[in-house]
Amino acid sequence: MNTKTIADYANVHVNTVRLYEQWSYISPVPRAANGYRQYSAVHQQQMMIARLAFRQELIQNNLRKRATKIVQLSGREQFQEALNEATSYFNHLKAEHQFVLEAIHEVEQLLCETPSAPVPLQTHKQMAQRLQLTEETLRNWERNGLYKIERNRQNRRQYYERDYQKLLMIRTLRSAHFSIAAILHLFEQLDNFTPGVDIKNLLNKPKFTQYFLYVTDQLELNLRKAMTDVTEIKQRLSSLIASTHA
Structure with a gap:
């Protein structure tokens, strides 16, 4: 088959096919006597493996690098080494997905808790220590509008227990790689919070008015899609292994 045929098969531009060959994402392509490239069924499979591996833009925890290694x-x-790596990659994605679900569950639990009795005001330094964060991290979250804090007459920040609860939510979501934009959207939706709100659904559907959708805004959804893609990659690699031993 020629370059256009395999490009149409993988739903990419013909230049992408040439780049994939240049980057060794597909095997070297032999040429006919007239100089035209001649692609095989193996090249078809390799093209699809590359397309599936890069379909989801997952950048946290070196996931992109792991996908590239498979390709x-x-x-x-x-192919056997690629299959082994794909299996390991799938398990990594599964663990990441579970971590995100646990983070969402933790937020739901926090929202349903009744704040404990008032505690003495805490300073910026004390709150950072309580959350096991740096003071600069708290300042950065404040600058980005994730929370607002009261100040005393000396213009020093003073934290209440309600502030701790919100900061704990932020810490949980940030540790699960949710973007600041996604968390801001969540808090906007929770201004009039009622028990039973679907946190996962809110995080997966940013406002239409947002100009930019950061990669992590739909992290949970993208991780599920990536696991589906890797499952297909494993099937294609298994088929290639079987054909080489036939």
Whole structure:
């Protein structure tokens, strides 16, 4: 098959096919006597493996690098090694997805808790220590509008228990790689919070008025899609392994 045929099959531009060959994402392509490239069924599979691996823009925890490694191994026709890496990658994605779900669950639990009895005011330094965060991290969250804090007559921040609860929510979501934009959207929706609100749904649907959708805004959804894609990658690699041993 020619370049256009395989490009149409993978739903990419013909230049992308040439780039994938240049980057060794697919095996070296032989040429006919007239100089035209001649692609095989193996190249078809390798193209689809690359497209599936890069379909979800996951940048946290070196996930992109792991996806690239699978594609590179496939391009070198090291299909068994690529399958092993894909299996490991799937398990990593699964763990990341579970972590996100746990973070969302923790937020839901925090929202349903009744704040404890008032405690003495805490300083900026004391709150940072309580949350095991740096003082600069708290200042950064405040600058980005994630929370507002009262100040005393000396213009020093003073924290109440309600502030601790909100900061704990922020810390949980940030540790799960949710973007500041996604968390801001969540808090806007929770201004009139009632028990039973679907936190996961809110995080997966940013406002239409947002000009930019950060990669992590739909992290939970993208992780699920990525696991589906990797499952298909594993199937294609297994098929390639079977064909080489036939």
